[in-house]
Amino acid sequence: MQNNFLFDTNIFIYYFSNEEKVCAFFSEKFLSKNKIYFSVITEIELLSYPNLSEKEITTIKDCINSFHLVELTKEVVKLTIAIRKNYKIGIGDSIIAASALYSNSILVTRI
Numbered sequence: 001m002q003n004n005f006l007f008d009t010n011i012f013i014y015y016f017s018n019e020e021k022v023c024a025f026f027s028e029k030f031l032s033k034n035k036i037y038f039s040v041i042t043e044i045e046l047l048s049y050p051n052l053s054e055k056e057i058t059t060i061k062d063c064i065n066s067f068h069l070v071e072l073t074k075e076v077v078k079l080t081i082a083i084r085k086n087y088k089i090g091i092g093d094s095i096i097a098a099s100a101l102y103s104n105s106i107l108v109t110r111i
Contacts, residue, residue: 002033002034002035003033003034003035003106004034004035004036004037004103004104004105004106005025005034005035005036005037005105005106005107005108006036006037006038006039006070006096006099006100006103006105006106006107006108007025007036007037007038007042007067007108008039008042008096008107008108008109008110009041009042009045009046009096010109010110011025011108011109012038012042012046012060012063012064013046015063016056016059016060016063025108035068035105036067036068037067037068037069037070037099037100037103037105038064038067038068038069038070038099039069039070039095039096039099039100040069040070040071040072040095040099041092041095041096041099042064042096043064043069045092046060046064047060047061068103070099070102070103072095073102075102076095076098076099076102077098079097079098079101079102080094080095080097080098082098083097083098
């Protein structure tokens with residue numbers, strides 16, 4: 001059975017830092033059995049780090065482009081507003097949570 005997972009920004013950061021705790025999420029076995037999403041906020045956060053080299057930018061783009069992007073659609077905006085009204089979390093995290101809800105995904109965040 002295939003599950004949907006939405007990777008939060010820090011999961012990618014751990015992966016790019018070779019943190020062993022997230023390796024299983026990027027294994028061929030896991031990726032072949034599941035559908036992986038990421039939020040447009042994650043793309044912005046990853047690619048806006050200061051002083052990234054061209055090689056690092058390419059590595060990030062190649063990695064995230066192998067997954068499914070959740071765009072900031074009207075539906076995601078509506079979910080984000082509802083989350084912000086009910087919980088005291090920042091806009092970025094609200095969009096990521098809304099993206100997980102929109103894509104019917106399990107949110108994978110800090111481990």
